[in-house]
Structure formats: C-alpha cells, structure tokens
Amino acid sequence: MKLSSWGRLSDDNYPATVLSREIGNQQLTPSDNGETSIVYGMGRSYGDVCLNPGGGVYLSNGLDRLCSFDATSGELICEAGVLLKDIQTLFSAKGWMLPVTPGTQYVTVGGAVANDVHGKNHHSHGCFSSHINWIRLARTDREDFVCSPTKEASWFNATTGGLGLTGIIKEVSLNLRRVSSCWLDTETLTYSSLAEFSQISKDSEDDWEYTVSWIDCNSRKHNRGIFIRANHSQSGAESTPTKSRLRVPLVPPLSLVNRMTLTAFNQAYFLSQKQKSGMGKSHYQSYFYPLDGILDWNRMYGPKGFYQYQLVVPYESGMPAIKAILHEIAVSGQGSFLSVLKTFGDAPSPGLLSFPMEGLTLALDFPNRGDITLQLFRRIDAIVAEAGGRLYPAKDARMPAELFTAGYPHLPEFLLYRDPGLSSGFSKRVMGW
Ligand SMILES: Cc1cc2nc3c(=O)[nH]c(=O)nc-3n(C[C@H](O)[C@H](O)[C@H](O)COP(=O)(O)OP(=O)(O)OC[C@H]3O[C@@H](n4cnc5c(N)ncnc54)[C@H](O)[C@@H]3O)c2cc1C
Incomplete structure (x- = not known):
C-alpha cells in the first residue's frame, strides 16, 4: 500500500x-x-x-468503534482508530467535547495518545494524556494488557507520547468535558514585538482558556503578529457553520509557496486579521481547526512536499532564542506560510517522551527546497540546543539523533519499554x- x-x-x-x-x-x-x-x-x-x-x-482504521459513554462522568471508551472529528461532532451536540485537541480533527485517538498532542489550551488543560484513564495495549511479545496512571503506570508513561513504539494502542478510556457551548467568544489583538506578545500571553493566562498567535516570520523589521484568545460562550449555539467544500484538487508541478507568495500572504493575512481586531464569536470548528477548511492543503507545496519545524524553548532562554530564529528565517528568505507562536503552561506531561514543557513553542512550515532548507534547519537547531529546547517528533523528518537525545532526558528509561516488533x-x- x-x-x-x-x-x-x-x-x-x-x-x-x-x-x-x-x-x-x-x-x-x-x-x-x-x-x-x-x-x-x-x-x-x-x-x-x-x-x-x-x-x-x-x-x-479497523479499530473504529465507540464502546461506551458515561453521561454523568464524561468517560468515553473507544477504539484507537476512532477520529477526533467523530467524537467532536457526535458529543458536542450533547454538550461534551474533547478537553484537548490539536489543530486538525482528522487525527485518530491512538495517534493523539502516541504523540501526546497538545492544543491551544495547554496552559489551562495540559496535554491529551492528562485526560486518559487507561489504555489497552497489545505487544508483539505479550498478551494485551491495560495500563493507567495507577496500574502498570510505567507502561502508561512510556506509551503516552511513546510514538507508537511501546505497543499497539487498541482501546482508550478518556474523559470528555462539559462545555457551555460549541461557540467561542474570541478576542483578536495585534502585537508588534515579542515583548508585546509576551505581555498579552501573560495577561491572558488566567482569564482565557485558549490562546494562539500567528507571527509574520518574513519581516526583518518587526516581529508582528495576531493573537487570538477564546473561551466557550455562555450563550447557546446559534447556527452551525456551513461545511467547507474547498479542496486543493491536485499536486501542482511546482510549489505554490515561494518568496513572493509568502510575503504577499503574510502581508494580506496581517491586514485582514487586524481589521477583525476586537471581540467576536467563532464556532469551534473554525477556531480549533482553521486549516481543516481546505482539504488536502498540503498539496500546494508541490511534488517535493514540505517540512514542519516545531520547537519549544524554556521561558528564561526563550525570547532571545525565538528572536534569533525569526531573524535567521527572515534573512534566509525561506519564510513560513503559517507560523504559530504560543506558550505552554507548567502542567507536567506524564509521557516520558511528551513534547510540551513550560515555555514558548514556535511551529513553522517550509517548502522543501533541498539542501538550502536543511542548512537553515541546522542553524535553527543550534539555537534551540543552546536554549535548552527540543523539537516535536510529530512534526519532524530530519532532526539529528544528538538533538533528540539532548532534548529528551528520559530517553534511556523509555528504551526499556520498546516493543521489539x-x-x-x-x-x-x-x-x-
Ligand atoms: C494541520 C495540522 C495541525 C496540527 N496541529 C497540532 C497541534 O496543534 N498539536 C499537536 O500536538 N499536533 C498537531 N498536529 C499533529 C498531529 O496532531 C499528530 O501528528 C497526530 O499524532 C496525528 O495523528 P494520526 O492519527 O494522523 O497519527 P499518525 O500520524 O498516523 O501517527 C502518529 C504516531 O502515532 C502512532 N500511532 C497511531 N495510532 C496508533 C495506535 N493505535 N497504537 C500505537 N501507536 C499509534 C504512530 O505509529 C505514530 O508514531 C497537527 C497536524 C496537522 C496536519
């Protein structure tokens, strides 16, 4: 296949x-x-x-059954191939949602566990694994068994964020949460420096459950961006948004993302979002999953594909590192189309190899231009390593072993739990x- x-x-x-x-x-x-x-x-x-x-x-995809739901506690037991999209669609209509969700809903429960995914509410709700009761794991060298934060806990810690290497996740029990509405009250703000971003983030942490920002990484002049924060609305849902039918129909012979389109896109995006500054309302689908609105959008990068590079650096060393990285990117002219800057809170992740740690995280897309792109990554790697940060395996296709080893101090312990098959x-x- x-x-x-x-x-x-x-x-x-x-x-x-x-x-x-x-x-x-x-x-x-x-x-x-x-x-x-x-x-x-x-x-x-x-x-x-x-x-x-x-x-x-x-x-x-053969593991696609919802097994049971407890409408009092919110416990959902399902097989690992179930899509987050199906959970959100089915349960949001009843006032329940996933407590943590990544930026696309076309993800399986097993994939969400194995990468211990995070969402826009990490500072208030931690990672996906913080909401799991137990996991049924199958190994090539042992009968199926159940692990949880209290039973076979070391297997649980190795498996959440374990990149699918500790066994096959067959079934998961997770807690959904009650929400007042599928709609979110939003506030859009602009910032023109990293210091301003930092201040807005701090000011938002107590009162806003979700925060995210887009940063223009093409400009050598400013570190400008758009910050959007949100809470579930208290008022009930109005209408449900119409479904998007947009799709990139084929892979173009060349990447549609290049220096010219990037500059134009970033400028247009900044201005259009600036106009929307202030309070608003957004359905969860457009706030949580803006990119799902265009199906197969990854095709626009052409036949060579693209890289994503997501890093996290601790707060103390974070701002200078982010500034230096943005400078490297702007100078290289290989800017990113959709660059996301946000903060991770201090909630500990149970996973031995979970990516989030308290600090600043930056996610960037780059068209694959071969060696020139890889050279840029090596320069950014050095800044990340120097700042005591790490890269996200879910987004990675090229990080060197040394950077991984340095960023994930629990790796030696994790290796004890790998499945030989x-x-x-x-x-x-x-x-x-
Ligand atoms: C547009 C977009 C936005 C995204 N936004 C975010 C974000 O905000 N936050 C975030 O954390 N991630 C984000 N991601 C990454 C994505 O959430 C993760 O890569 C996720 O793990 C993908 O799930 P999947 O079902 O496609 O799994 P795959 O990509 O197919 O697999 C991911 C890993 O899970 C393992 N795995 C899958 N199923 C099982 C199983 N049953 N048993 C054992 N191992 C299994 C695989 O072996 C692999 O190691 C985003 C991705 C996209 C495309």
Whole structure:
C-alpha cells in the first residue's frame, strides 16, 4: 500500500495489516526476517513517526468503534482508530467535547495518545494524556494488557507520547468535558514585538482558556503578529457553520509557496486579521481547526512536499532564542506560510517522551527546497540546543539523533519499554532501530 505522511516528503509502498479488536499478539509477531512494523493512523504527522521505510505498517482504521459513554462522568471508551472529528461532532451536540485537541480533527485517538498532542489550551488543560484513564495495549511479545496512571503506570508513561513504539494502542478510556457551548467568544489583538506578545500571553493566562498567535516570520523589521484568545460562550449555539467544500484538487508541478507568495500572504493575512481586531464569536470548528477548511492543503507545496519545524524553548532562554530564529528565517528568505507562536503552561506531561514543557513553542512550515532548507534547519537547531529546547517528533523528518537525545532526558528509561516488533523511520534515525 502506498503511504506518505502530511509533509509528503516521500511516498513508499508498504506491506499493510489492518488491525482489529480480535487480532492477538501471535498475529502481530514480526515476520521471520526480523522486519518491524509501525501503526499508521491518519498520517497527520508531518514526517516519519508513522512511516517505516523497509518495514511494514499496521492500519488502525479497523479499530473504529465507540464502546461506551458515561453521561454523568464524561468517560468515553473507544477504539484507537476512532477520529477526533467523530467524537467532536457526535458529543458536542450533547454538550461534551474533547478537553484537548490539536489543530486538525482528522487525527485518530491512538495517534493523539502516541504523540501526546497538545492544543491551544495547554496552559489551562495540559496535554491529551492528562485526560486518559487507561489504555489497552497489545505487544508483539505479550498478551494485551491495560495500563493507567495507577496500574502498570510505567507502561502508561512510556506509551503516552511513546510514538507508537511501546505497543499497539487498541482501546482508550478518556474523559470528555462539559462545555457551555460549541461557540467561542474570541478576542483578536495585534502585537508588534515579542515583548508585546509576551505581555498579552501573560495577561491572558488566567482569564482565557485558549490562546494562539500567528507571527509574520518574513519581516526583518518587526516581529508582528495576531493573537487570538477564546473561551466557550455562555450563550447557546446559534447556527452551525456551513461545511467547507474547498479542496486543493491536485499536486501542482511546482510549489505554490515561494518568496513572493509568502510575503504577499503574510502581508494580506496581517491586514485582514487586524481589521477583525476586537471581540467576536467563532464556532469551534473554525477556531480549533482553521486549516481543516481546505482539504488536502498540503498539496500546494508541490511534488517535493514540505517540512514542519516545531520547537519549544524554556521561558528564561526563550525570547532571545525565538528572536534569533525569526531573524535567521527572515534573512534566509525561506519564510513560513503559517507560523504559530504560543506558550505552554507548567502542567507536567506524564509521557516520558511528551513534547510540551513550560515555555514558548514556535511551529513553522517550509517548502522543501533541498539542501538550502536543511542548512537553515541546522542553524535553527543550534539555537534551540543552546536554549535548552527540543523539537516535536510529530512534526519532524530530519532532526539529528544528538538533538533528540539532548532534548529528551528520559530517553534511556523509555528504551526499556520498546516493543521489539515495532520501529519507524523516526526511531531508526534517532534511536538506531
Ligand atoms: C494541520 C495540522 C495541525 C496540527 N496541529 C497540532 C497541534 O496543534 N498539536 C499537536 O500536538 N499536533 C498537531 N498536529 C499533529 C498531529 O496532531 C499528530 O501528528 C497526530 O499524532 C496525528 O495523528 P494520526 O492519527 O494522523 O497519527 P499518525 O500520524 O498516523 O501517527 C502518529 C504516531 O502515532 C502512532 N500511532 C497511531 N495510532 C496508533 C495506535 N493505535 N497504537 C500505537 N501507536 C499509534 C504512530 O505509529 C505514530 O508514531 C497537527 C497536524 C496537522 C496536519
């Protein structure tokens, strides 16, 4: 089966096995030639955590059942291939939603656990794994078992954010939360420096559940951006937004994202958002998932695909590092289309390899221009390392092993929990197998 991840940097053929509830560890045992596999959810990771060149893949779309829901406590038990989109659509109509959601809803529950995803409310609600009661895990060397923050807790900590390498997540129990409305009261503000961004972030933390900002990384003059904060509305829903039918229909022969379009886009986006400054109302779908409005938008980067680069740096060393990185990018002329700057709060992540830590996180998209892009990344890597930061494996396709090892101090402990039958392009690159 031909598969690629969201960055479309490669497109390989894999032997694929569809997972089901009934599949046991015997059927998961790796082939005689020692080839390993990795679970592929929706392939919404940008790089190679869900790919396995030279090996096989397990497809989680066979694990698609909602098993039970407790309308008093909000506990939802479901299989790992269920989409966040289906949970949001079904339960938001009843006043329940996911407590943490990433910027796309085309993600499986298993993928959300394995990357321990974060959302725009990290400062108030932590990571996805903070809301999980238990996980049913299947391994190639052991019968299915359940792990939780209190039972087999070390397996739980290795599996949340464990990049699919500790076993196959079959079933998950998670807590949904009650919300007053599917609509959000928003406030849009502009900022023209990182100091201003920092002040707005601080001022927003206590009173606003969701915060996010877009930053113009093409300008050498300013670090200007748009900050949007939001809370669930107290008033009930009005209408539901009409569904978008926009789609990038094909892969253009060349990337549509280049220096000229980037500058024009960033300028136009800044001005259009500036006009919207002030209070507003937004449906959760457009506030949480603005990019889902255009299906297959990743095709616009053309046949060579694109990289995403997401970093986090601690507060103390953070601002100078972010400033230096933005400068490197502006000077290189390889600016990013959609650059997101936000803060992570101090909620600890249970996952040994969870990405979030208290500090500043910046996510950037770059068209793949080959060596020139990789050279830029090496310069940014050095700034991240110097600042004591790390990169997000879910977004990565090229980080060197040393940067990963330096950024994830629990790696040696994590390695004790790896499943011998599972590996990915990412694990081979940064862990050796
Ligand atoms: C537009 C966009 C916006 C995004 N915004 C955010 C964001 O705001 N925050 C954030 O944290 N992430 C974000 N992401 C990244 C995305 O949320 C993660 O990469 C997510 O894990 C993808 O889930 P998936 O189902 O597509 O899994 P895949 O990408 O297919 O796989 C991801 C990992 O999960 C493992 N996995 C999947 N299913 C299982 C299973 N059943 N058992 C064991 N392992 C499994 C895979 O092996 C792999 O290691 C965004 C991605 C896109 C495209």
